[in-house]
Amino acid sequence: MNTLEFERPITELEAKIADLARLAETLGSGALEAELEAMKARADELRRNTYRSLDAWQKTQVARHPGRPHCVDYLSGLIEEFVELRGDRGFGDDQTIIGGLGRFRGRPVVAIGIEKGHDTASRLKHNFGAARPEGYRKAVRLMDLAERFNLPVVSFADTAGAYPGAASEERGVAQAIARSIERGLSLGVANVAVITGEGGSGGALALAAANKVLILEHSVYSVISPEGANSILWRGARTPGEAASAMKITAQDLLRLNIVDRVVAEPPGGAHADKEATVRSVGDALAEELDALEGLDPAALRAQRRARFYAIGRRGLD
Structure with a gap:
């Protein structure tokens, strides 16, 4: 335990x-x-x-708790008749990002998520949640498919960041992330993203360029980890806790800054205390957001998404 x-x-x-x-x-x-x-x-x-x-650093620890529901839990608990689609049609299949077709409460959707793994074998299989370029290219392929067949996209982000190894850089990870962000912003179908644990840097943003971005109550979302910020910005002069507080990475701070649109409550004791209740709460929130976007045409969806991202940081700074 x-x-x-x-x-x-x-x-x-x-x-x-x-x-x-x-x-x-x-x-x-x-x-x-x-x-x-x-x-x-x-x-x-x-x-x-x-x-x-909880303070910002304690919330960061909760967001990283290995017992929290993972992508596979949300897919199995929310997406019926799920059919996984693999590969980027260019290099190979990255099992860090899992995606495919299914039904969410009767509604056909494309579901995409980042999986960290829950034990040694699955963590190695899913590369500890650090996606490679082909994972993001697979996500783009799935978003293309969603638009072609007029299917909404739901995504689940939980990663410390994309894989930074030499092979990843050689295969163009920065471009792959940028293309995934671009595709999310340009989609002519509704897309709703959920930050379920760690929302780390571009690795998470690649799946969260959505009409609506939801976040679990004790999740975090940031451009860099508190440890990384402490090392790079303050050269280790502060603690990770001080860095986390200064960075405003908690769900409550992010809502105030317009970076996320909705905070989904977790059970007492955090999502790891009751996985099934957490998955149900996320499902209820997703259903409400998809219902609110239903009926909007492609131009209206793009306009709403554009306005949403332009509004980030324009209020809540007083």
């Missing part, structure tokens, strides 16, 4: 509850029931209060 430092008081109390529950079983039915209920109520309150007051 991955326990964050600020979660330790909660996990210690939960361990005491488990010990008391085992003792109650040995004493018979109804024993220690009042004490157990009181301790559970105290744990719930502690969890709510803790997550209500």
